[in-house]
Amino acid sequence: MKREVPLFxxxxxxxxxxxxxxIPHKPFGQLQTTFNDWLIxxxxxxxxxxxxxxxxxxxxxxxxxxxxxxxAAFLIASFFITLFWGxxxxxxxxxxxxxxxxxxxxxxxxxxxxxxxxxMFSLLAFFIASAAYRAFRAKDPNSTLLLSAAALVMLGRxxxxxxxxxxxxxxxxxxxxxYFFNESKKTSGTQQTVYxxxxxxxxxxxxxxxxxxxxxxNGIADWIMNIPQMAAKRGIWIGISLGGIAMxxxxxxxxxxxxxx
Amino acid sequence: xxxxxxxxxxxxxxxxxxIIFLAVATTILVKARFKSSPLPxxxxxxxxxxxxxxxxxxxxxxxxxxxxxxxxxxxxxAMLRHCFKKNLKVIMLGHWPLGxxxxxxxxxxxxxxxxxxxxxxxxxxxxxxxxxxxMLNLGKEIRSVFATDYKGTPLDSLPxxxxxxxxxxxxxxxxxxxxxxxxxxxxxxNARFNQKIILGSTAVITPDLYPYLQAGQIVGLIGxxxxxxxxxxxxxxxxxASLGMASQTVVHVLIILLILLxxxxxxxxxxxx
Amino acid sequence: MSISLNxxxxxxxxxxxxxxxxxxxxxxxxxxGEHIYVGSSAAFMLIYLWYFDVKPKLIDGFINNTxxxxxxxxxxxxxxxLMLMRFVRPVAWISRWAIAxxxxxxAGLGITGLLQGFLVPQIKATxxxxxxxxxxxxxxxxxxxxxxxxxxxxxSAIVYFYFSKEHTGPVKKISQIGITFIMVAFGASFGYxxxxxxxxxxxxxxxxxHNWLGLV
Numbered sequence: 070m071k072r073e074v075p076l077f078x079x080x081x082x083x084x085x086x087x088x089x090x091x092i093p094h095k096p097f098g099q100l101q102t103t104f105n106d107w108l109i110x111x112x113x114x115x116x117x118x119x120x121x122x123x124x125x126x127x128x129x130x131x132x133x134x135x136x137x138x139x140x141a142a143f144l145i146a147s148f149f150i151t152l153f154w155g156x157x158x159x160x161x162x163x164x165x166x167x168x169x170x171x172x173x174x175x176x177x178x179x180x181x182x183x184x185x186x187x188x189m190f191s192l193l194a195f196f197i198a199s200a201a202y203r204a205f206r207a208k209d210p211n212s213t214l215l216l217s218a219a220a221l222v223m224l225g226r227x228x229x230x231x232x233x234x235x236x237x238x239x240x241x242x243x244x245x246x247x248y249f250f251n252e253s254k255k256t257s258g259t260q261q262t263v264y265x266x267x268x269x270x271x272x273x274x275x276x277x278x279x280x281x282x283x284x285x286x287n288g289i290a291d292w293i294m295n296i297p298q299m300a301a302k303r304g305i306w307i308g309i310s311l312g313g314i315a316m317x318x319x320x321x322x323x324x325x326x327x328x329x330x
Numbered sequence: 331x332x333x334x335x336x337x338x339x340x341x342x343x344x345x346x347x348x349i350i351f352l353a354v355a356t357t358i359l360v361k362a363r364f365k366s367s368p369l370p371x372x373x374x375x376x377x378x379x380x381x382x383x384x385x386x387x388x389x390x391x392x393x394x395x396x397x398x399x400x401x402x403x404x405x406x407x408a409m410l411r412h413c414f415k416k417n418l419k420v421i422m423l424g425h426w427p428l429g430x431x432x433x434x435x436x437x438x439x440x441x442x443x444x445x446x447x448x449x450x451x452x453x454x455x456x457x458x459x460x461x462x463x464x465m466l467n468l469g470k471e472i473r474s475v476f477a478t479d480y481k482g483t484p485l486d487s488l489p490x491x492x493x494x495x496x497x498x499x500x501x502x503x504x505x506x507x508x509x510x511x512x513x514x515x516x517x518x519x520n521a522r523f524n525q526k527i528i529l530g531s532t533a534v535i536t537p538d539l540y541p542y543l544q545a546g547q548i549v550g551l552i553g554x555x556x557x558x559x560x561x562x563x564x565x566x567x568x569x570x571a572s573l574g575m576a577s578q579t580v581v582h583v584l585i586i587l588l589i590l591l592x593x594x595x596x597x598x599x600x601x602x603x
Numbered sequence: 604m605s606i607s608l609n610x611x612x613x614x615x616x617x618x619x620x621x622x623x624x625x626x627x628x629x630x631x632x633x634x635x636g637e638h639i640y641v642g643s644s645a646a647f648m649l650i651y652l653w654y655f656d657v658k659p660k661l662i663d664g665f666i667n668n669t670x671x672x673x674x675x676x677x678x679x680x681x682x683x684x685l686m687l688m689r690f691v692r693p694v695a696w697i698s699r700w701a702i703a704x705x706x707x708x709x710a711g712l713g714i715t716g717l718l719q720g721f722l723v724p725q726i727k728a729t730x731x732x733x734x735x736x737x738x739x740x741x742x743x744x745x746x747x748x749x750x751x752x753x754x755x756x757x758x759s760a761i762v763y764f765y766f767s768k769e770h771t772g773p774v775k776k777i778s779q780i781g782i783t784f785i786m787v788a789f790g791a792s793f794g795y796x797x798x799x800x801x802x803x804x805x806x807x808x809x810x811x812x813h814n815w816l817g818l819v
Contacts, residue, residue: 071696075703082704086711090719102470103675105463106660108708109475110679111701113459113656114686116427116648121690123645127638140634144642151646156653165481165654167431167456169438178431180611181618182647183396185640186428187807188622190397194804195347195626197797198581202346202588206596211786218790220586223797226556227579228366237586244594291370293791299540300753301788303725304760304781306541310717317710328706329699347626354801354808358819400806401799427651428644457655462712477667478659517720533799537792544753545728547720554795555802574805581801 076323083321124148151177218293225290235282239275246271332598339595346588353584354577362576363568368560371543375528375550376412376564379502384417386501387494390437391515392422394508395429398532402506404571405530405558406436409504412565414444419490420452421500423476425464425511430457433506434480449488456480461511465518469497469525497525502549507531512539516547530557605817616815619807657683729757756784 082104089101127141158166158173166173207213220237224230246268253264282289319325368376379388390409394402413420422437424430434454441452448454455476458464467475472495478484485491493499503525505515512529519525526549529539533554542548552561555578558571607613618639621632661683664676682701689698731754735746762774763781770778813819 071699075699078700078703079707079710082707083711083714086708087714090715102467102474104708105460105467106474107679107682108463108705109458109460109467110656110660110676111682111686112461112463112705113652114683114701115705116459116652117645118686118689120645120649123641137634139631140638143635144638147639147642148646151643152649155646155650159654166650167434167480167654169434174431174435176611177643179435180615181639182428182643183399183432184615184618184807184810185622185636185643186396187399187803188619189637189640191400191800191803191807192622192625194581194800195350197800198350198585198588199343199346201585201793201797202341202592203343205589205592207593211782214783215786215790215793216589218787219793219797220589220790222791222794223582223586226554226794226798227582228364228575229579230582233579233583237583237590241590248597287366293787294537294540295544296749296752297756297784297787298537298791299544300756301760301781301784302538303541303544303729304757305764305785305788306538307722307725307757307761308764310721314714314717314722317713320706320710321714328702344627350804351808354804355812358805358809358812361819398799398803400809401802427655428647457651458660459656462716463708466712476659477663480655482659482663513721514716517716521716521720521724533795533802534792537788537795541725541728545724547724554798555805556798570806570809574802574809577805577808578798578801582797585797 072326072329075329076326080321080323083317087321218298221286222290222293225286225293231283231286234286235279238282239279242271242275242278335594335598337595338591339593339599341591349584350581353580357577357580358573361573362580363572364576364579366556366560366575368564369553369557371551371553372557372560373564375530375552376561378526378528378549379409379412379418380416382416382418382501385419387419387421387490387499388413389500389503390420390422390433391503391505391511392424392430392433393426393511394432394506394532395426396432398508399429399432400570400574401532401555401558402508402530403432403436404555404569404574405552405561406433406506407440407569408558408561408565408567408571409530410437410440411444411567412561414440414446414451415565418501421455421490421494422452423455424457425461426508427457429508449483450490453485453488453490454480462514462518465514466522469519469523471495497523500525503527505529507535507539509535516542520547528552607815607817612815616811619811623807729754755780760784760788 085097085100085104089097092098093101124145127144129135130141131138131145154177155166155173158164158168158171162171164171168174205212205216205219207216221234224234224237249264249268249271253261253268256264316325320328382388390406392406410420420437420441422433424433437452437454441448446452455472456479458475464475472491473485476485479488479491497503497519503515503519505512505527507529508531512531512535515525515527515529520527527547528550529542529548530552531539531554533556536551536553536557539548539551539553543551552558555571555574559568559575562568562572607616618636621636624630625633661676661680665673668676682704686698686701688694731750733747733751733754735743735750737743738746759777759781761781763778763785765774765778768774809819
């Protein structure tokens, strides 16, 4: 009962949806529409799964004065205030709390909820800057390629980027040439010659790179996005889709049962 | 010199935070603006909406929340301005409960700006759970999913909705995406019902949507704050996104310089080791 | 413009600064803000569930529908009730029936969506001519090269992620080409991610400078 019935339900619904794709006529087409309608109703209830443990966990914290009880109290208070404000709008003012004139939307949502959520995510701007500075190293050809593509896209997609990029890339090439010269001093024989040649090539490259970026950076960024980037993403997503299909089949045929835990 | 380079590779994170904050704040304060021409995919999206005959129905799907509001809200506002200027009809719904009110607030603001009437020029349907199930059933009959608008008014009492039954009656679907709902729109509304779709997306997911654009599964793509500012330029109403792009340039350059500094420090230390 | 006199804007500014204070170090203002966010999100979901699901679909559906379409609603209502049994420990297991329905639907829709809406059209879009004629010589070379790169990039990226066969010999060579394309793609994605994150900060700083302090 506890396992067989759910497995049977999953199998029947999953198979029906697949059949309905190939035979959209009676009765499968109608059945799918009906099942969709049921999912619309039942699916909403998945939104509140976990609500009990969230509230209980925080209530325990307050009751036992455990560490973080004050913020737990704010969580519970904000839950009930939001709930009463939202439903109160309907009960006392007979309007949908999501009506543009409702105080719930105009005040609570705009001035409390939105600032909290958007600021929380805006912190990522600082973290990504710091992480890039700390972890982004041109250690090998692959990471150098990644870094170059990132720089070209970052500069090629912002206004004014085309004017700045040539200088940055020219500076990098100059640094590289300096690095090769320095290395050449420490070596001798063939290796020294190779380093010197590399340094000279890098120096010569400065002008064409500067010229190309100054005139075509935006086009280059467009090309990266539309050709190599797109191709790799397509490959990756085709792989992920095949994995997704396999996983769904495992669920339908009852091989994958983790959701029953 | 070497000591300086090593230190350059080891700046305290809080100093980096401060630099980034000041860079953004200063560029906003001095109202710096840099010009750029709109990206081809944004121009294409603009043209498609611009070429719609007056009275056509455009459906907006709000699939983002406040966590990506600065990118998608200006985009939505610019597109709504375009639609109302062209006398197009707007239907709005959404799949991200926490963010859907943002769409409604924007719709309300812009409709007022253009003296549009609720029910005749625009309608807000609201939200239903079930994602793909909603998309599939909208293709059969909108009323089977939304018997009423968000206020509980039956759809047939709204003049705009009287002749709108499914995707056949919707000229363009504009999905404003911060996650994977856009994929579902493409996989269900487009693949099954041939619905023309323009996706406006956060910059994070934009690269993942290029395969759809190349395959013709979507007809337009508006990516990130850059896309939003491009659209603002096209509708000749520069707003938040256009103002933000200058900060974007400054911070991008800053981050690249920081990466460079980090690498210089790294190579200086590595050589010593 | 001058500083805002709207108390709500001040509350929003206070909350914004509280959240930002995390950058210095974790502190009680950030913690409280974070918990208010979680608490109100949970309540928000409940309000949504009522106003956009239970009331219009179940209650109004039952009142306004007639005949078969009215009584059939008993099934989803029953499944929803089963879902709620999750909160009643002794009979929590019965909620699996409802979950099984949503999982089955999800799996079925997932397969059909990916097959019809992703795999087939995406593979079709990769079948491109290797030689694009009808243009100037330079354009022909450019477009043909693009198509070749597109096909090569897609196939080699797929091979790179194909772990069922050991990457040796030609497979290794192709997967090495794949990693080159993937690096470019990740670089581009990183660039775009930076753009997105900075945009979020721009939004908040704009709020502080414009809506609150009235400096812009």
